[in-house]
Amino acid sequence: xxxxxxxxxxxxxxxxxxxxxxxxxxxxxxxxxxxxxxxxxxxxxxxxxxxxxxxxxxxxxxxxxxxxxxxxxxxxxxxxxxxxxxxxxxxxxxxxxxxxxxxxxxxxxxxxxxxxxxxxxxxxxxxxxxxxxxxxxxxxxxxxxxxxxxxxxxxxxxxxxxxxxxxxxxxxxxxxxxxxxxxxxxxxxxxxxxxxxxxxxxxxxxxxxxxxxxxxxxxxxxxxxxxxxxxxxxxxxxxxxxxxxxxxxxxxxxxxxxxxxxxxxxxxxxxxxxxxxxxxxxxxxxxxxxxxxxxxxxxxxxxxxxxxxxxxxxxxxxxxxxxxxxxxxxxxxxxxxxxxxxxxxxxxxxxxxxxxxxxxxxxxxxxxxxxxxxxxxxxxxxxxxxxxxxxxxxxxxxxxxxxxxxxxxxxxxxxxxxxxxxxxxxxxxxxxxxxxxxxxxxxxxxxxxxxxxxxxxxxxxxxxxxxxxxxxxx
Ligand SMILES: [Zn+2]
Numbered sequence: 013x014x015x016x017x018x019x020x021x022x023x024x025x026x027x028x029x030x031x032x033x034x035x036x037x038x039x040x041x042x043x044x045x046x047x048x049x050x051x052x053x054x055x056x057x058x059x060x061x062x063x064x065x066x067x068x069x070x071x072x073x074x075x076x077x078x079x080x081x082x083x084x085x086x087x088x089x090x091x092x093x094x095x096x097x098x099x100x101x102x103x104x105x106x107x108x109x110x111x112x113x114x115x116x117x118x119x120x121x122x123x124x125x126x127x128x129x130x131x132x133x134x135x136x137x138x139x140x141x142x143x144x145x146x147x148x149x150x151x152x153x154x155x156x157x158x159x160x161x162x163x164x165x166x167x168x169x170x171x172x173x174x175x176x177x178x179x180x181x182x183x184x185x186x187x188x189x190x191x192x193x194x195x196x197x198x199x200x201x202x203x204x205x206x207x208x209x210x211x212x213x214x215x216x217x218x219x220x221x222x223x224x225x226x227x228x229x230x231x232x233x234x235x236x237x238x239x240x241x242x243x244x245x246x247x248x249x250x251x252x253x254x255x256x257x258x259x260x261x262x263x264x265x266x267x268x269x270x271x272x273x274x275x276x277x278x279x280x281x282x283x284x285x286x287x288x289x290x291x292x293x294x295x296x297x298x299x300x301x302x303x304x305x306x307x308x309x310x311x312x313x314x315x316x317x318x319x320x321x322x323x324x325x326x327x328x329x330x331x332x333x334x335x336x337x338x339x340x341x342x343x344x345x346x347x348x349x350x351x352x353x354x355x356x357x358x359x360x361x362x363x364x365x366x367x368x369x370x371x372x373x374x375x376x377x378x379x380x381x382x383x384x385x386x387x388x389x390x391x392x393x394x395x396x397x398x399x400x401x402x403x404x405x406x407x408x409x410x411x412x413x414x415x416x417x418x419x420x421x422x423x424x425x426x427x428x429x430x431x432x433x434x435x436x437x438x439x440x441x442x443x444x445x446x447x448x449x450x451x452x453x454x455x456x457x458x459x460x461x462x463x464x465x466x467x468x469x470x471x472x473x474x475x476x477x478x479x480x481x482x483x484x485x486x
């Protein structure tokens with residue numbers, strides 16, 4: 013672990029050099045030796061870790077896909093294949109002891125670093141959740157990632173915070189938890205709507221006079237739009253930190269607008285991007301400045317989602333992560349299925365001047381770039397764009413979309429519930445027209461009751477709401 017104050021100002025070539033060293037160490041001293049899956053894979057594919065001199069040689073190594081890490085039905089212990097084994101006693105004795113450079117005693121790997129501590133699961137949005145083993149070593153890194161994110165967000169112990177991330181064994185909730193503990197800020201860990209419910213969360217925000225709310229973007233929108241209904245004030249609210257779910261810049265603008273409408277003291281909205289397989293989340297310092305990554309923990313590549321070719325800076329592509337410093341479950345070149353619309357940059361941040369690599373633009377889901385079978389052949393349908401438009405649409409309280417098969421071709425149905433006081437008939441016509449202008453697939457829009465829509469999307473039931481339902485495969 014590097015000192016953040018130093019690391020965050022290091023010139024890009026020095027960061028690259030550090031990453032090269034960490035990568036070589038991870039490959040030769042960890043993965044090739046005590047990682048069951050990669051040890052086997054390297055042998056099978058004749059990969060010599062010594063041939064990988066640094067980041068530019070990474071394309072000699074295969075990707076790890078979601079399907080590679082999913083346990084087969086008959087093999088519940090399969091996830092163990094991705095967990096680093098504890099070093100054997102002989103390895104320690106055999107290791108040359110003494111004083112090495114920098115005056116540090118070289119005593120070999122410490123078995124305590126590899127000892128299982130807890131499991132956090134991946135979100136399982138597109139596949140079944142995968143258990144990620146954390147050791148105390150990983151927990152230290154998670155705490156550090158949390159402290160760095162707060163530094164980037166400029167959150168201090170003076171900021172009373174309502175953590176409304178859903179309580180669950182995942183990196184999102186727990187990184188936020190450890191961040192607040194680390195800074196020593198007054199914080200209410202609500203557990204999210206699933207645990208405490210909207211009314212109590214809003215009441216706490218009001219009565220604790222908390223200036224900061226942390227939650228998923230959809231929940232933030234719902235909270236601001238129901239504040240009136242519950243009769244609470246947002247007059248102390250200054251900022252909302254959103255994360256976990258799809259948070260395009262337009263969602264930031266929409267939430268900011270809603271904060272203004274409910275009379276919030278300030279209307280700052282900041283984004284975080286969590287990658288479970290990278291065991292941490294990264295924050296943005298200002299609007300659109302990109303997610304500031306931790307280059308000593310995780311190596312981020314952006315690749316062409318089709319060919320897998322590593323892309324240049326600023327090019328839109330899939331986010332691929334490699335753990336550079338971790339124990340427990342470790343992945344190499346893991347394809348996240350997330351598309352960074354602005355790619356990655358190693359230029360210093362124009363806002364905070366930090367030099368760590370930043371993931372730019374919005375994060376879209378590769379799995380939501382869909383293709384519908386129309387009467388005259390396949391038609392592209394970017395459901396990310398639909399999510400963006402519906403999020404930003406005034407008058408919509410909750411919504412979801414279904415993609416349905418049909419004899420005359422596949423079609424999209426959008427079901428929504430308008431905000432109280434909205435003219436739903438007018439809203440349906442307007443939304444129908446806007447969507448039909450954007451998408452060239454058959455599309456209908458209808459309204460439903462609050463309960464029906466809330467139930468369908470799993471509001472206060474799932475970690476975040478599910479809004480796109482593809483009925484063609486089931
Ligand atoms: Zn910055």
